[in-house]
Amino acid sequence: MPEDLAGIVTEAVADSAAEWDLAGEIPVDLLRGLGGKGLLCPEVETGFGGLGLTGRECGRLTAHVGSLCSSLRSVMTSQGMGAWTIRRLGDRAQREQYLRRLTDGELVAVAFSEPDAGSDLSAMSTGIGEDGDSLVVDGVKTWITASAYADLVVVFGRYGDGGAAVIVPATAPGVRIDPVPAPLGCRAAGHATVTLDAVRVPRENLLGAAGNSLAMLTTIALTYGRLSVAWGCVGILRACLDAATEHARSREQAGVPIARHQLVARHLADLYVAERTATLVCEDASRCWDAGSPDQVSRAVLAKYVASRAAAQGAARAVQVLASAAAREGGVVARAYRDAKLMEIIEGSTEICQLVLADRAMGVGR
Amino acid sequence: MPESASERLSAAGIEHRLHEFLVERTKTEWEPGQDLFASGVVSSLFAMELVVFVEKAFDVVVEREDLAMDNFRTISAMTDLVLRLRKAADA
Numbered sequence: 514m515p516e517d518l519a520g521i522v523t524e525a526v527a528d529s530a531a532e533w534d535l536a537g538e539i540p541v542d543l544l545r546g547l548g549g550k551g552l553l554c555p556e557v558e559t560g561f562g563g564l565g566l567t568g569r570e571c572g573r574l575t576a577h578v579g580s581l582c583s584s585l586r587s588v589m590t591s592q593g594m595g596a597w598t599i600r601r602l603g604d605r606a607q608r609e610q611y612l613r614r615l616t617d618g619e620l621v622a623v624a625f626s627e628p629d630a631g632s633d634l635s636a637m638s639t640g641i642g643e644d645g646d647s648l649v650v651d652g653v654k655t656w657i658t659a660s661a662y663a664d665l666v667v668v669f670g671r672y673g674d675g676g677a678a679v680i681v682p683a684t685a686p687g688v689r690i691d692p693v694p695a696p697l698g699c700r701a702a703g704h705a706t707v708t709l710d711a712v713r714v715p716r717e718n719l720l721g722a723a724g725n726s727l728a729m730l731t732t733i734a735l736t737y738g739r740l741s742v743a744w745g746c747v748g749i750l751r752a753c754l755d756a757a758t759e760h761a762r763s764r765e766q767a768g769v770p771i772a773r774h775q776l777v778a779r780h781l782a783d784l785y786v787a788e789r790t791a792t793l794v795c796e797d798a799s800r801c802w803d804a805g806s807p808d809q810v811s812r813a814v815l816a817k818y819v820a821s822r823a824a825a826q827g828a829a830r831a832v833q834v835l836a837s838a839a840a841r842e843g844g845v846v847a848r849a850y851r852d853a854k855l856m857e858i859i860e861g862s863t864e865i866c867q868l869v870l871a872d873r874a875m876g877v878g879r
Numbered sequence: 880m881p882e883s884a885s886e887r888l889s890a891a892g893i894e895h896r897l898h899e900f901l902v903e904r905t906k907t908e909w910e911p912g913q914d915l916f917a918s919g920v921v922s923s924l925f926a927m928e929l930v931v932f933v934e935k936a937f938d939v940v941v942e943r944e945d946l947a948m949d950n951f952r953t954i955s956a957m958t959d960l961v962l963r964l965r966k967a968a969d970a
Contacts, residue, residue: 604943675947722944728923729930729946736927805935807904807928814924872922876906 518552518564519577522585530582531843533701537692541620541662544588549618553589554596561612563596568802572744572795579748580755583852584701586748588620590741591659595621595667597737598678602720602730611665611680622663623738624654624707625731632865634731639670639709641679647713648679654707658859661692661703667720668709669731676727678720678734687712698851736810738860739817740802743795746820746856749849750788753824753831756846757784760835771834780830787827791820811873818866824853888965893937893958900932901954911954926951933957939964 525547533539547553555571557563566574571593579586592615599611615621630636639652652670660666666688669678683690693704721730761772761781771777798812828849832839839846857863894911901909905921915921915929929951930941939961941950950960 602942602946721946724944724947724949726923726926726946726948729926729948732924732927733930733946805931807900807932807935809931810924810928869922869924872924876904877918877921 518555518574521550522547522552522574522578523581526581526585530585530845530848533582533584534848535700535843537695537700539582539585539588539662539701539703544585544620544662545618547585548592548615548620551616553592553620554612554615556593557596557600557612557616561608562616563612564616568740568799569796572740572747572799575741575744576747576751576792576795579745580752581748582701583745583749583848583856584699584703586741586745587699587702588659588662590738590745591622591663592620593741594623594734594738595665598623598667598734599680599720601733602678607680607717607720614665619664620659620662621665621667622657622660622703622707623734624657624660624666624668625735626655626657627653628655632862634669635728637670637676637727639668641668641670641672641677641719643716644713646716648716648719650679650681650709650712650714652709654709656693656704656859657707658699659703660690660705660707663690663703666707667734668707669727669734671727672719672721672725673723675723675725676721676730677723677725678730679714680718680720681709681712681714685712685714696855698848698853698855700851732810735860736802736813739813740795740798742856742860743791743798743813743816743820746817746824746853747788747791747795749824749853749856750784750791750820750827752845753827753849754784754788756839757781757831757834760838764838777834780834784827784830784834787823787830791816791823794819811869814861814866814869814873817860818863818870821853821856822863824849825857828853888962890958890962893961894954896936897933897954897957900936904928909954911958913954914952916948916952929957933961937961937965939968 551564555564555566559565596615642649663683666681667678668681687710689708691706696704762770764771794816798816801809801812831846832850835846
């Protein structure tokens, strides 16, 4: 990861992460500023105005952002996943138009989940219909990360016998975006319910084509999302490790720094192991992604599974080490504790990941 | 063109590589016309692995209307897809 990119994000976040967490909002101009530098979807090729980072470089930058603020990292995951979806499912003209907009300050959210379609995305009921030169989109999408900030929403839905995605401007008539009040974690990530009531968009906003498989399209998009979330969890662990070691060095009890107490030392060791393990599994998955290996699909699930569990457990350990010093809303470890738990839920819950990994182990499924 | 690349262009060569990958990955034997998804044991996640494999192994890009399950349903269907995409690329 080029150092100056990390530095730009560090400078932009400064000491604001706690304030954003408490307010439940990141200033949208700051997001547009980072987006306009290409930092929110860093893998977009330079030919489309992007930074052209490799998957591994993007991952390391994502971890850095995640170490500072998981809400901002969540926005980055959405932007990257939206750009990747357009890159992968779009045609030349769509790539040219939209990837430029996404590296020029516009923000995008990607909408999969619905009230009755979470782990089972095949139960999705949002419909993409046709009417002359228009597409008509109807449905309700829940917990859509970054949609409260988004200019564009990439909406997945049923299209003919299969599935497709469609690019919907957030300002199109019939679109309503209702922020989720006080989410458990990633409080400033702009989670919202997106309601689409007979929303008409031009036919050229369609991503994918007749006959596409909804399951295949969502897997393509989610593989990027899983890698990004996994790297974000590496960041959470780094922030927790830094906070815990710093505290264990400076806080004295019974006449010695608490790091000298063996039960505290065990927490520190486990945190270190968690950070290293998550890093290595993410590096491996991104290597598969960069190499175009078919293993990228299951390794992304593996990385997300390992890193999100490690982050949830690691954040809980960090709280334990910091004790009362962590029990303040907005603080780095308090945020990590809440944010990490959500990472075990989104982009494929821990249990769904386990089923996928069991299938992978069996070769042909169970 | 190197020998390995020209081999890829023949239907038999494509079928052979697909078969090899499938057997290695699924630990199961597959006939050229056998439906990979009908059994229910091959997941949609695996369908994306097949897309990535086909792209990498045969130097083609699978996009737009070609991202359909039917193109990946059997070894024969994938072979046809690769031949068609190779022909389009060479044209």
